[in-house]
Amino acid sequence: MTAYPRENSGELAAFERIMSQCERRVLRVALRLLNNPQDAQDAAQEVFLRLYKHLGDLDETRGYEPWLYRVTVNVCRDIARGRRRSVGLAEVPDPVAPQPDAYHDAARAQQREIIRRGLSCLGEKERAALVLRDVEGLSTREVAGILGSSENTVRSQICSARLKLRDFTGRLLRRRS
Amino acid sequence: MSCSKFEIDIALYAGGDLPDGRIVRIESHLAECADCRALAEELRAGRALLSDLLDEPLEDAMLAQVRQRVMVDLGRAGFSRRSRLYWKLALAAALVLAAVLAWPRHSSKHAPAAPIARVEPSHVTPAPPVNIVPVRHRVVRRRRPAPAAQSGPPLLVQFVTDDPNIVIYWLVNQKPQGD
Numbered sequence: 001m002t003a004y005p006r007e008n009s010g011e012l013a014a015f016e017r018i019m020s021q022c023e024r025r026v027l028r029v030a031l032r033l034l035n036n037p038q039d040a041q042d043a044a045q046e047v048f049l050r051l052y053k054h055l056g057d058l059d060e061t062r063g064y065e066p067w068l069y070r071v072t073v074n075v076c077r078d079i080a081r082g083r084r085r086s087v088g089l090a091e092v093p094d095p096v097a098p099q100p101d102a103y104h105d106a107a108r109a110q111q112r113e114i115i116r117r118g119l120s121c122l123g124e125k126e127r128a129a130l131v132l133r134d135v136e137g138l139s140t141r142e143v144a145g146i147l148g149s150s151e152n153t154v155r156s157q158i159c160s161a162r163l164k165l166r167d168f169t170g171r172l173l174r175r176r177s
Numbered sequence: 178m179s180c181s182k183f184e185i186d187i188a189l190y191a192g193g194d195l196p197d198g199r200i201v202r203i204e205s206h207l208a209e210c211a212d213c214r215a216l217a218e219e220l221r222a223g224r225a226l227l228s229d230l231l232d233e234p235l236e237d238a239m240l241a242q243v244r245q246r247v248m249v250d251l252g253r254a255g256f257s258r259r260s261r262l263y264w265k266l267a268l269a270a271a272l273v274l275a276a277v278l279a280w281p282r283h284s285s286k287h288a289p290a291a292p293i294a295r296v297e298p299s300h301v302t303p304a305p306p307v308n309i310v311p312v313r314h315r316v317v318r319r320r321r322p323a324p325a326a327q328s329g330p331p332l333l334v335q336f337v338t339d340d341p342n343i344v345i346y347w348l349v350n351q352k353p354q355g356d
Binding site: 019023024027028031032037040041044045048049052108111112114115116130131133134135136137140155158159160162163165166169170 | 184185188189191192194216219220223228229230231233239240242243244246247250251
């Protein structure tokens with residue numbers, strides 16, 4: 001079993017505070033990177049266990065977010081490599097005829113689903129860069145720091161990812177029309 | 178598309194990632210190319226959909242499950258660490274107990290010495306008690322491990338019967354006076 005630092009009430013309270021602040025973000029990124037709720041929960045769990053383990057080593061003044069993003073990306077990469085899934089157009093559910101009063105919500109949900117599927121068709125580095133940049137809204141520099149890449153590499157990855165995603169959604173919409 | 182060489186810059190421009198030095202060139206191209214303007218619009222729309230995912234509500238149940246699983250894992254780790262601590266404490270307690278149990282044996286050797294030290298001076302002489310007590314204390318400590326030497330040789334009692342071939346011997350341990 002993993003060794004965790006000695007418990008004390010202050011440390012546990014700090015951990016719970018950080019977890020409550022960041023759990024949505026971690027789970028959301030994990031969901032976008034893995035596109036599977038179970039895997040995302042597993043990833044989030046592992047991320048927070050690592051947070052607890054390394055809580056004493058982290059510099060609170062620099063904020064926990066970059067560390068959490070980096071660990072989330074790494075954990076999701078490990079999980080994805082262990083549970084390879086191929087997602088294709090055939091898996092995207094066909095649109096259900098929405099009720100008139102729920103048309104807007106249903107259309108929005110469908111768009112989200114298409115984007116989610118599009119994300120899962122990207123390579124893992126492109127997906128991570130795009131999720132951090134365009135979903136989480138981090139700067140290119142922050143994304144580069146989290147992924148351990150140069151800003152130019154990140155620009156190249158997000159540029160390629162945006163074009164692939166646009167092609168994916170375009171093909172899907174053409175096929176359905 | 179005939180403008181494929183602009184695609185990369187348009188993709189960066191749509192997300193606000195194009196370096197300043199290349200923005201003017203792209204904007205002038207977009208002003209005169211409808212296809213590239215359409216591409217830029219599609220990329221912007223895609224980016225808006227992506228950022229829309231940020232507002233997508235997460236089920237509280239999912240978050241609660243993660244939280245619960247984390248705390249259970251930490252609890253398990255804490256339990257195993259505590260159980261290891263308990264074993265160490267138990268071992269330490271056993272050692273202390275053993276030391277405590279061993280200590281009274283030495284003390285019990287001292288215990289009889291005290292009455293002797295207190296009683297014998299009254300039997301012997303009215304010597305000053307202050308000097309006698311530590312000396313007798315030491316003497317008793319030395320004698321205790323070898324009680325046989327202190328009690329002396331056993332007393333031999335011989336019973337003679339009418340039959341000269343039958344003699345009964347009775348060995349009696351002599352106890353020191355005062356015990």
